Structures are given as C-alpha cells and as structure tokens.
Amino acid sequence: MKIELAALYCVFACSSNVVDAFGVAPTTRLPMVRGGSSSLPMAKTSTEEKKDAKEEEKKKEAPPTNLGWNSHKAVEQIPDSLVRDGESGPEGNYPMRAKFEKMCREAQIKITKAIEEIDGSGVTFQEDCWVRENGGGGLSRVMSGGKVFEKAGVNLSVVYGSMPQEALAAATERGIDRGKGVKPGERVPFFACGLSSVMHPKNPMCPTMHFNYRYFETDGGVWWFGGGTDITPSYVDEDDMKHFHGTYKEVCDKHDPEFYDNFKSWADRYFVIQHRNETRGLGGIFFDDLNDRDPDTIFEFSKESLYSVVDAYGPIINKHKDDAFTDEQKQWQLVRRGRYVEFNLVYDRGTVFGLKTGGRIESILMSLPEQASWLYDFHPEEGTPEGDLIDACKFPRTWV
Amino acid sequence: MKIELAALYCVFACSSNVVDAFGVAPTTRLPMVRGGSSSLPMAKTSTEEKKDAKEEEKKKEAPPTNLGWNSHKAVEQIPDSLVRDGESGPEGNYPMRAKFEKMCREAQIKITKAIEEIDGSGVTFQEDCWVRENGGGGLSRVMSGGKVFEKAGVNLSVVYGSMPQEALAAATERGIDRGKGVKPGERVPFFACGLSSVMHPKNPMCPTMHFNYRYFETDGGVWWFGGGTDITPSYVDEDDMKHFHGTYKEVCDKHDPEFYDNFKSWADRYFVIQHRNETRGLGGIFFDDLNDRDPDTIFEFSKESLYSVVDAYGPIINKHKDDAFTDEQKQWQLVRRGRYVEFNLVYDRGTVFGLKTGGRIESILMSLPEQASWLYDFHPEEGTPEGDLIDACKFPRTWV
Numbered sequence: 001m002k003i004e005l006a007a008l009y010c011v012f013a014c015s016s017n018v019v020d021a022f023g024v025a026p027t028t029r030l031p032m033v034r035g036g037s038s039s040l041p042m043a044k045t046s047t048e049e050k051k052d053a054k055e056e057e058k059k060k061e062a063p064p065t066n067l068g069w070n071s072h073k074a075v076e077q078i079p080d081s082l083v084r085d086g087e088s089g090p091e092g093n094y095p096m097r098a099k100f101e102k103m104c105r106e107a108q109i110k111i112t113k114a115i116e117e118i119d120g121s122g123v124t125f126q127e128d129c130w131v132r133e134n135g136g137g138g139l140s141r142v143m144s145g146g147k148v149f150e151k152a153g154v155n156l157s158v159v160y161g162s163m164p165q166e167a168l169a170a171a172t173e174r175g176i177d178r179g180k181g182v183k184p185g186e187r188v189p190f191f192a193c194g195l196s197s198v199m200h201p202k203n204p205m206c207p208t209m210h211f212n213y214r215y216f217e218t219d220g221g222v223w224w225f226g227g228g229t230d231i232t233p234s235y236v237d238e239d240d241m242k243h244f245h246g247t248y249k250e251v252c253d254k255h256d257p258e259f260y261d262n263f264k265s266w267a268d269r270y271f272v273i274q275h276r277n278e279t280r281g282l283g284g285i286f287f288d289d290l291n292d293r294d295p296d297t298i299f300e301f302s303k304e305s306l307y308s309v310v311d312a313y314g315p316i317i318n319k320h321k322d323d324a325f326t327d328e329q330k331q332w333q334l335v336r337r338g339r340y341v342e343f344n345l346v347y348d349r350g351t352v353f354g355l356k357t358g359g360r361i362e363s364i365l366m367s368l369p370e371q372a373s374w375l376y377d378f379h380p381e382e383g384t385p386e387g388d389l390i391d392a393c394k395f396p397r398t399w400v
Numbered sequence: 401m402k403i404e405l406a407a408l409y410c411v412f413a414c415s416s417n418v419v420d421a422f423g424v425a426p427t428t429r430l431p432m433v434r435g436g437s438s439s440l441p442m443a444k445t446s447t448e449e450k451k452d453a454k455e456e457e458k459k460k461e462a463p464p465t466n467l468g469w470n471s472h473k474a475v476e477q478i479p480d481s482l483v484r485d486g487e488s489g490p491e492g493n494y495p496m497r498a499k500f501e502k503m504c505r506e507a508q509i510k511i512t513k514a515i516e517e518i519d520g521s522g523v524t525f526q527e528d529c530w531v532r533e534n535g536g537g538g539l540s541r542v543m544s545g546g547k548v549f550e551k552a553g554v555n556l557s558v559v560y561g562s563m564p565q566e567a568l569a570a571a572t573e574r575g576i577d578r579g580k581g582v583k584p585g586e587r588v589p590f591f592a593c594g595l596s597s598v599m600h601p602k603n604p605m606c607p608t609m610h611f612n613y614r615y616f617e618t619d620g621g622v623w624w625f626g627g628g629t630d631i632t633p634s635y636v637d638e639d640d641m642k643h644f645h646g647t648y649k650e651v652c653d654k655h656d657p658e659f660y661d662n663f664k665s666w667a668d669r670y671f672v673i674q675h676r677n678e679t680r681g682l683g684g685i686f687f688d689d690l691n692d693r694d695p696d697t698i699f700e701f702s703k704e705s706l707y708s709v710v711d712a713y714g715p716i717i718n719k720h721k722d723d724a725f726t727d728e729q730k731q732w733q734l735v736r737r738g739r740y741v742e743f744n745l746v747y748d749r750g751t752v753f754g755l756k757t758g759g760r761i762e763s764i765l766m767s768l769p770e771q772a773s774w775l776y777d778f779h780p781e782e783g784t785p786e787g788d789l790i791d792a793c794k795f796p797r798t799w800v
Contacts, residue, residue, distance in 0.1 A: 126776075128777070142776045142777070144775065144776050151776065153776070274755075274756070275755040275756070275758075275761050275764075276761060334771075338768070338772075341741060341772075342745060342765075345742065345745035345746050346745050346752065352746065355674075355675040355746060356674070361676060362777045364675075366776055368738070368774040370773055370775065371734075371771070371773050372738075372771075372772050372773075372774075373770055373772075374551075374765060374768040374769065374770060374772075375544065375770065376542045376544050376551065376553070376762060377526075377528070377542070377762045
C-alpha cells in the first residue's frame with residue numbers, strides 16, 4: 001500500500017514543480033511515448049538526395065520528434081485570477097479555489113520582494129504569465145544573475161486537468177472515493193492550484209531552499225492540501241538547521257502537536273536520491289493528502305507555513321551571503337547541485353510528470369541550478385565538512 | 401506495437417549506459433520504490449531526544465533511505481574475462497559471449513589509447529574493475545581533467561541478470577519467443593555484454609560523442625545485437641557531420657545497403673528530448689534487436705562499427721581542439737550539456753533502468769558532463785549559429 005502511495009506523487013506534483021506540472025485535459029494530451037504515428041519533419045537537408053517511397057513510409061512510422069505543443073499562451077496583461085469565472089462564488093468548495101489562489105499570489109509578491117531585498121543588487125524578478133485554453137495558467141517570477149542569488153523562482157500555477165480514477169484511488173489511504181460523481185472508467189476532472197519555489201544562492205555557505213504549497217479538488221468535491229518547505233545546504237551549520245527546522249516546528253506546533261514530527265519524517269523520506277542512498281538536502285516539512293479537518297483550518301496552516309518561508313530562510317542567507325569561500329568549496333557546491341539535478345530529473349514526481357505531460361518547460365526546469373557539476377567517483381573523506389554533509393544526508397538528523 | 405518497443409529500451413540498456421545498467425538477479429534486487437519496509441537509520445542526532453514507540457513504528461514504515469547496496473565488489477586484479485568459466489566453450493551460443501567480451505576489451509584499449517594521444521596532456525584513463533557475486537562485472541576507464549577532454553569514459557560491462565517474460569516479449573516485433581526454455585511466469589535469465597562511452601571535450605567547437613555496442617543472450621539461446629555511435633556538437637559544422645555520418649555510412653554500406661538509412665533514422669528517433677521537441681545532438685547510427693542473419697556476420701558489423709569510432713570522431717577533435725572561442729560560446733556549450741543531462745536522466749532507458757536497479761552509479765553517471773548549465777527561458781535567435789544548431793535538432797537533417 002505504501003508503495004502505491006508513490007502514485008500520489010505522480011498524480012499530484014508534490015515537489016518543486018507543482019508549478020505547471022499537472023496533467024492537462026485529455027483532449028490536449030500529447031503522444032508521449034516514442035513510437036507514435038506523427039510524421040517526422042526532415043527539413044532543410046544540406047544535401048538533398050533521393051528519397052524513395054520506402055523512406056517516406058519510414059518517416060510516417062517515426063515517432064514525433066516535434067510535438068506541436070502550444071497550449072501555453074503567453075499573455076502581456078496579467079489577469080486578476082487564473083481561476084475560472086464563477087469559481088469564486090459560494091457553491092460547493094469553489095470558494096477555496098479562489099481563496100487559495102489569492103493567498104498564493106499575495107505570498108508570491110511578499111516572498112519575491114523579500115528576496116530582492118536580501119539580494120540587494122537591484123536585480124528584480126522577471127514575470128511571465130500564461131493561460132491555457134480550457135482555463136488555468138501560470139504566473140512565473142524568476143530572478144537570474146543577482147548578487148546573492150544565482151537563480152531564484154517563485155511560480156504560481158492553476159491547472160484544470162483530469163486523471164484516471166485508479167491513479168486517484170491509489171493515491172490515498174484514507175478510504176475516500178476520489179472518483180465521486182464520475183462514472184466508472186471515466187477520468188476525474190480536477191482543479192489544482194499551487195505556489196512553488198526554488199532559490200539557488202551563489203555562496204556555497206548559503207543553502208538552496210525549495211517550497212511548494214498546493215490545493216487540490218476534484219469536480220466531485222473531493223479535496224486535499226499538500227505542501228512543504230525544505231533546505232539543501234552544501235555544508236552543515238547546526239545553528240542554521242535549528243533555526244530553519246525550529247521555525248517550522250513552531251508553525252506546526254500551533255496547529256497540531258504531531259505535525260512537525262510527521263511532516264519532518266515525510267520530508268526525509270520523500271527527498272531521497274535513491275540511487276545514492278542519500279537525501280537531497282537536510283529536509284524540512286512535507287505533507288500531502290491532508291483533509292482530516294475543516295478546509296479553512298488546513299488553509300490557515302498552509303498559509304502560515306508559506307508565509308514563514310522568509311522567516312525560516314532569510315536570516316540564514318543574510319548570515320552567510322558574504323562568507324569567504326575557496327574554489328574547492330565552490331566546486332563542492334556545484335557537485336551538490338548536480339545531485340539536486342539528479343533528484344529533480346529522476347525522482348521528483350512533479351518534474352517528471354510535468355515534463356511528460358506537456359507542462360511549461362521553463363517553469364518546471366526553473367528549479368534546476370544555473371550551474372552543476374559531476375566529477376567521476378568523487379567521494380569526500382569522512383571527518384571533513386563535506387563528509388559531514390554526506391553523513392547528514394545518509395542518516396537524517398534530528399535538529400530540534 | 402511501436403509504443404511497446406519502448407519497453408525494449410528499458411529492458412536492455414540501449415544507450416550510453418549499457419555499462420552496468422542491466423538488471424541484477426532477483427535475489428539481490430532492491431526495493432526501489434519509496435515506501436518499502438526497510439528501517440530508516442536515524443543515527444548521530446545532534447540533539448538526542450525522546451523517541452517514543454510511535455516514532456519507532458513510523459521508522460519501520462519508512463522507505464529505505466539507505467539501501468545496503470554492495471553487489472559491486474571492486475577488485476585490484478583485473479580478471480582475464482568477466483564471462484563465467486565454461487562460457488567460452490563450443491556449446492550453444494556461448495562462444496559469442498566470450499568472443500564479444502574479448503572484442504570489447506580490445507576496442508576499449510584501442511579507443512582509450514587513441515583518445516589519450518589526441519588529448520596529448522599525458523593524463524591517462526583511470527581504470528576501475530569490479531565483479532558481481534553471481535558472475536559478471538565491469539571494467540571502467542575514465543579520464544578527467546585532460547587538456548582536450550573534460551571527461552571521457554569507456555566502460556565494459558558483463559551482466560548476468562533475469563527479467564520478466566512479458567518485458568522480453570514486448571521488446572521484439574520479430575515474433576520470436578524470447579522466453580524459450582523458461583516456464584510461463586518465470587523470469588528469463590540472460591547474459592549481456594556491452595561497451596559504452598561518452599567523451600566530453602572542453603572546447604565548445606568540439607562535439608561530445610557517445611557509443612554503445614552490446615550483445616544479448618537468454619539462457620534459452622535467444623540472442624541479438626544492438627548498438628550505435630552518435631555525436632552531439634554545440635555548433636553545426638557541416639563538414640564534420642559529413643565526415644562523421646559518412647564514416648558510418650561507409651561501414652554500414654559494406655554490410656547492408658539499408659543499414660545506414662535505417663539506423664540513422666533510428667538514432668534520430670531515439671535521441672529525442674521529448675519535452676523540448678528536439679534531439680540531443682546530430683545523430684549517427686542506432687540499432688537494436690538485430691538477429692536477422694548469422695551471429696558472426698552481425699558480430700563483424702558491430703566490431704567494425706565499434707572500431708570506426710576513432711576514425712569517425714578523432715579527426716573532428718583534432719581539427720577543433722585549439723579553436724578560439726568566446727565566453728558566450730562556452731556558456732552555450734554548457735547549456736547544451738544541460739540538455740544532455742536532461743536526456744540521459746529523463747529519457748535514456750539505460751540510465752534510468754541502471755539507476756533504479758542498483759547499477760554502479762559512478763559508471764552510469766560517467767556519461768554526465770563535468771559542467772552543465774541551465775538558464776531560465778533562454779532561446780537563441782534564429783539565424784545565429786546557436787539557432788542553427790537548435791534548428792538541426794528540431795528538424796533532423798540528411799548529412800550524406
């Protein structure tokens with residue numbers, strides 16, 4: 001059963017890339033698997049040569065090298081809401097759709113403003129907005145080339161999609177019928193809204209930080225919340241970790257004494273680079289499938305967690321942004337960034353799902369660092385600061 | 401049916417990482433999916449604290465953060481053969497097992513020697529050898545920090561594994577019963593041997609090159625060959641492409657007039673970064689499931705293809721290794737390397753399969769470049785040399 005839970009991650013982008021990493025409506029779904037029947041354009045040949053009927057035939061059989069993906073339409077004017085008209089009214093759970101989006105947009109502004117201030121270079125976030133044909137869209141804010149931050153992005157996503165009932169059923173242990181209101185065999189229409197972010201600072205003493213908060217609802221009225229914030233340093237600074245985890249423990253404790261322990265463990269289990277037997281970073285909190293209390297109560301918890309990002313992360317960056325470092329320490333940071341790439345591209349269900357279902361690539365891969373490095377068979381020695389980080393990734397520690 | 405062919409790639413590592421990217425015997429197979437039942441070591445807590453029974457329970461349910469993977473035993477002394485004793489004799493197809501391994505080992509030495517000469521820095525390939533408990537193992541030769549090459553690796557792999565019959569059946573259109581000699585429902589024991597390589601030069605005018613040649617055989621005596629060589633430049637140099645593709649066309653034509661066209665198209669279909677609608681590079685040849693003629697005849701074709709790597713690639717590197725380049729051109733190369741990482745980690749069946757089945761990580765990820773970069777929403781303009789490369793990746797060209 002636990003194993004099937006994995007499907008949940010696939011279904012509902014649970015990590016860095018909730019942004020635009022949901023399924024799209026089946027009508028706009030693309031052939032993903034090599035071996036489809038679209039034709040393969042072979043244009044502009046440098047040496048135009050005999051093409052016989054057989055070759056033409058071969059081309060017809062070829063899989064789609066060029067997917068005609070155009071469901072993301074960039075818009076100049078940012079709409080007040082990406083939620084469909086009529087979904088902020090009083091019927092059903094709809095008010096939560098608009099309410100969650102509004103909260104995310106406010107948080108997006110607050111967080112990016114705080115990051116610009118910490119960066120202090122005058123470089124600001126670049127804003128991109130897009131809409132999708134059948135509703136929803138995204139609002140991406142990305143900063144590149146700051147003084148403190150190599151790359152930082154905060155992305156809002158509103159998705160109207162659908163998914164098979166089995167996928168939904170496998171994704172919960174709560175015994176809830178997520179296919180409520182939908183005939184057997186039919187896909188379940190859903191709404192999802194999320195805010196997600198990755199911040200990659202330049203200084204190797206400054207950790208990378210990621211968060212993602214989301215609200216999910218089927219058209220049959222089944223709903224749940226998910227989210228989390230986690231931190232990925234290149235070096236262990238125990239005080240930093242006490243502060244980061246402590247901030248989230250405080251938020252959690254206000255809402256439920258069991259939240260922090262549960263969600264801290266969940267993060268340690270989720271952010272694992274399985275082929276290396278190590279976690280991506282030093283964790284934080286992670287939760288999903290949360291609907292065991294009143295939606296407004298969980299909304300408040302999500303909101304407070306999201307609004308605590310700056311408190312949890314900002315002081316750590318301010319403390320380290322001017323730290324001295326060696327070339328070797330920078331190289332170590334790049335190696336750790338390589339690991340970040342490995343996790344996101346191989347294991348992060350949101351990323352993989354988004355890439356394979358035609359999400360907006362630039363938003364999904366915004367999570368990748370500007371620079372990453374892979375060295376052959378490089379293993380830091382035990383007892384070194386680098387070795388200590390590896391140890392903390394192999395054996396998750398208790399910080400508060 | 402075409403779609404199911406994809407399974408073949410999964411089953412039989414078809415790209416850069418045939419090296420050690422095969423399944424291992426089921427007895428040593430690890431729980432791969434998050435949510436297993438192994439316990440999660442929570443060692444060396446900085447603040448050792450109250451651990452109640454509930455937390456212990458939670459740990460038991462936790463997925464394996466730390467897989468106890470130890471099936472790769474490094475050996476100092478390189479054995480003469482990684483093929484099991486008695487498999488080089490005259491019975492069955494066994495002679496091909498030893499024959500193919502011998503050919504690969506000779507090619508490995510020849511190719512790495514040629515690369516060292518081209519590099520000219522005196523830096524040599526580092527050799528790592530390992531064996532596996534139930535037979536097989538690998539011999540990895542990797543060069544880092546050369547003058548011309550940032551990273552170059554040539555890996556030999558010999559694998560004894562097993563796989564489900566359905567996977568095998570889905571992987572062929574030839575109507576062959578690959579489960580021959582095995583009871584319904586039982587896994588099919590197989591042997592595989594391959595040589596694979598990736599070379600990443602430093603100069604952005606020098607293309608990256610990859611090859612992989614392999615022989616596969618079930619214990620029931622069903623066998624086939626696969627392989628290919630492909631090139632990934634950051635800039636289009638038509639003469640280079642004529643030379644590279646021309647070399648392989650010549651090799652192909654000697655064996656079958658249809659080989660080049662078929663295998664060139666196959667490469668264009670296989671090396672696709674689907675989420676970007678572009679190929680990884682400018683192709684080459686790629687074939688799999690080849691057993692439509694005498695094994696010794698196909699062996700000769702594989703051998704000649706493999707031995708042509710230096711002829712096809714060497715002159716291009718010698719021509720460009722001292723080319724002048726700008727910082728912008730170097731940055732463009734790093735962006736293309738990011739794409740290389742995307743293909744290998746997301747789509748390359750060999751890599752993904754290897755990572756998830758406990759292959760030797762360092763050998764599998766040897767294919768990744770030392771440095772890679774991701775820039776947000778960066779798209780070269782049409783009509784620029786960078787734009788021309790993108791065009792050639794979106795619309796595969798005919799070179800010879």
